[in-house]
Amino acid sequence: MKKAATKTFTGSRIRHQRHRVGMTQSALAQRLGISASYLNQIEHDARPLPITLLGALCTLFSVGADYFSDTEETRGIQAVREILADPVFDMDAIRLDSIHAAMRVAPDLCAQFVRLYRAYLLRQEHAEAALIGGGSASSRAMQHDGPDRVEPYEAVNDWVQAQRNYFDEIDRCAEQQFEMMRLDEGSPGEQLARYLLDHHGIRTEIDLNLSQKGLMWHIDRRQRILFLSRLAPSESSTFWMAQALGQIEHQSLFARVVRRSRLKESEARGLARVYLTNYFAGALLLPYEQFRVTAHEVRHDLELLQRHFGVSFEQACHRLSTMQRPGHEGIPFYFLKTDIAGNILKSFSANRFTQSRFGGPCPLWNIFRAFSTPQQVQVQLSQTTDGAVYLNIARTVGRNSISYLDRPRLTAVVLGCSITDAPQIVYSAGLDLKDPRMIIPIGPGCRACTREHCHHRALPMVGHRVDVDNEGRGIAPYRTAL
Numbered sequence: 001m002k003k004a005a006t007k008t009f010t011g012s013r014i015r016h017q018r019h020r021v022g023m024t025q026s027a028l029a030q031r032l033g034i035s036a037s038y039l040n041q042i043e044h045d046a047r048p049l050p051i052t053l054l055g056a057l058c059t060l061f062s063v064g065a066d067y068f069s070d071t072e073e074t075r076g077i078q079a080v081r082e083i084l085a086d087p088v089f090d091m092d093a094i095r096l097d098s099i100h101a102a103m104r105v106a107p108d109l110c111a112q113f114v115r116l117y118r119a120y121l122l123r124q125e126h127a128e129a130a131l132i133g134g135g136s137a138s139s140r141a142m143q144h145d146g147p148d149r150v151e152p153y154e155a156v157n158d159w160v161q162a163q164r165n166y167f168d169e170i171d172r173c174a175e176q177q178f179e180m181m182r183l184d185e186g187s188p189g190e191q192l193a194r195y196l197l198d199h200h201g202i203r204t205e206i207d208l209n210l211s212q213k214g215l216m217w218h219i220d221r222r223q224r225i226l227f228l229s230r231l232a233p234s235e236s237s238t239f240w241m242a243q244a245l246g247q248i249e250h251q252s253l254f255a256r257v258v259r260r261s262r263l264k265e266s267e268a269r270g271l272a273r274v275y276l277t278n279y280f281a282g283a284l285l286l287p288y289e290q291f292r293v294t295a296h297e298v299r300h301d302l303e304l305l306q307r308h309f310g311v312s313f314e315q316a317c318h319r320l321s322t323m324q325r326p327g328h329e330g331i332p333f334y335f336l337k338t339d340i341a342g343n344i345l346k347s348f349s350a351n352r353f354t355q356s357r358f359g360g361p362c363p364l365w366n367i368f369r370a371f372s373t374p375q376q377v378q379v380q381l382s383q384t385t386d387g388a389v390y391l392n393i394a395r396t397v398g399r400n401s402i403s404y405l406d407r408p409r410l411t412a413v414v415l416g417c418s419i420t421d422a423p424q425i426v427y428s429a430g431l432d433l434k435d436p437r438m439i440i441p442i443g444p445g446c447r448a449c450t451r452e453h454c455h456h457r458a459l460p461m462v463g464h465r466v467d468v469d470n471e472g473r474g475i476a477p478y479r480t481a482l
Helices: 010-019 026-033 036-043 052-061 071-084 096-105 106-134 136-143 152-162 168-181 186-202 234-249 251-259 268-283 286-296 304-309 312-319 368-372 419-424
Strands: 204-209 217-219 227-231 334-341 342-350 378-383 387-395 411-418 440-441 465-467 480-481
Touching: 010 026, 010 036, 010 052, 010 096, 010 106, 010 152, 026 036, 036 071, 036 168, 036 268, 071 096, 096 106, 106 387, 106 411, 136 168, 152 268, 168 186, 168 251, 168 268, 168 286, 186 204, 186 234, 217 234, 227 234, 234 251, 251 268, 268 312, 286 304, 312 334, 312 387, 312 411, 334 419, 368 378, 368 411
Parallel strands: 204 227, 378 440
Antiparallel strands: 217 227, 334 342, 334 411, 378 387, 387 411, 465 480
């Protein structure tokens, strides 16, 4: 399928960077070799940004090419549309092109609007929790809810997404340690256990009761023992040892990266350090360049990558979503993990894709089909409401039950890329990428979804009149009057 040419309007971003470095419009135009009037038109979105100027702007302002793409704008528009689907707003009074214009001209203002709505939702949730449980804990939490309050977990997710889920210092540190430890020579798990013992005097033991305490691993520094849960497969145990190694040897590196994050709350900074520890573990077991080259050679066959590197399906998927090293980028994937109830557990995107932030995800998405066929890969071509088409690979992940009374967590992951990259993916084999009948339309969640005749709609689209036809009946007992 041929990719349609798109025009990128990014005037506000150019203007923001120019002001940041204290440069006049005429000075920037001179550096770019264009007239000041032409630059003025670009900065006010009267003209699109020519691709010939992209490299010079990236070099001049020390930013990646994605900074000037419309990817973040697309995510922002989606978030604002979902927010305006809340009944507190009059969606009829707001046109879609007005949202596009606002995001293009005042992206910072739109970001603050999203932040304000998050704080509103957080306060509502705390109030409901206080009513249900009579909870003093919820009441105390409400006292700390300021107008710009964001849950620490969400703040860290936003930060990771802003970095496109790639941390160069940590990635290169892990890559060097992989070479130093020669983890490709033999079992990574055995070598990590030996390294911890030889270099830190920490031995590894299985703790039969650790999972009952809600823990997967725990370091007892007094006894110098790393306890691992007995419930996990070997790939998880190896990953935990890599996490422990990162925590022991590289906390100063993680702290330095977190200090640059501008995360305000101590809880958020703590969660960020945990995330970077996990990131280091993945980068240690799957060193960047070796993994990128191997993934390309096997056409991103996740099962082959699992066996080659001795990792889990989820670990291989997540690592593919981090291939953003400047000059050595891999295919830009999005990655998402959910439980069987549709709760989003992890979500990062290196492409235009963005999942619903304030509502439930679309039931037509193949990540939900994966739960009906455990441990089997589900492949899907899908189209989002902005017209972008993706190749999605989904599968359930997690451990199997160990007894009749065991209740393991039911989760699934999905990895997706643009259809323009699909020929490089083994999972596109046998798919007619040019046949529109192969493409499943998905949306951001029913309340914000604009697909008028969807048979899977659970709720009416907010902001539009509900038309109840007494002379006929569809799948839903109403139709949306657009």
